[in-house]
Amino acid sequence: MGLLECCARCLVGAPFASLVATGLCFFGVALFCGCGHEALTGTEKLIETYFSKNYQDYEYLINVIHAFQYVIYGTASFFFLYGALLLAEGFYTTGAVRQIFGDYKTTICGKGLSATFVGITYALTVVWLLVFACSAVPVYIYFNTWTTCQSIAFPSKTSASIGSLCADARMYGVLPWNAFPGKVCGSNLLSICKTAEFQMTFHLFIAAFVGAAATLISLLTFMIAATYNFAVLKLMGRGTKF
Secondary structure (H helix, E strand, O other), rough: OOOOHHHHHHHHHHHHHHHHHHHHHHHHHHHHHHHHHHHHHHHHHHHHHHEOOOOOHHHHHHHHHHHHHHHHHHHHHHHHHHHHHHHHHHOOOOOHHHHHHHHOOOOHHHHHHHHHHHHHHHHHHHHHHHHHHHHHHHHHHHHHHHHHHHHHHOOOOOOOOOOOOOOEHHOOOOOOOOOOEEEEEEEHHHHHOOOHHHHHHHHHHHHHHHHHHHHHHHHHHHHHHHHHHHHHHHHHOEEEEO
């Protein structure tokens, strides 16, 4: 068998769904974790600078942000490892090995391993669906703030007075209700929205949201591929080309 023929057979039996899902997973996790980490840091600076002068008001928020940042480190490491394992499992269940080395019988261990991956991937998909929903919350908060700033910048578009247009961090549970000032109004809020720090943090949260969506799509693809592969292994006792 020539080298080109061998490569052609490998490509024919390659798990393209798993390859696409792995690339999407790596991209999504990197985007979510990297941008999410920096967006949380930017939020911390904005709160410290503009919304509260008393450290005790946002001490709990700082601890939560730091905890989330450590979780992000662990999430990135886990998903890169798990994505590689799922890709390896996808290659195991393809017809590439069978085509090159001949037919083989699937062992009970192999079926059990495939079933385990199906179960873990399903659980991760449910958990990540919640992460995806939570990642939309800061985007919603920053979008509301940006919309308020647009109303201040163009007062003809609203009937409310500029001084009554505010962004209240306490309303979203970011700060306790006794925090002072806790909110920024009027021209002061507009000046915050014009800062590079606010713009960057807003766009980083959007990028993190997109990364969470990409990761969710990759997990759904993994789950479909793993389920199909397991069904073929169980019912037909051989690999697939999915």
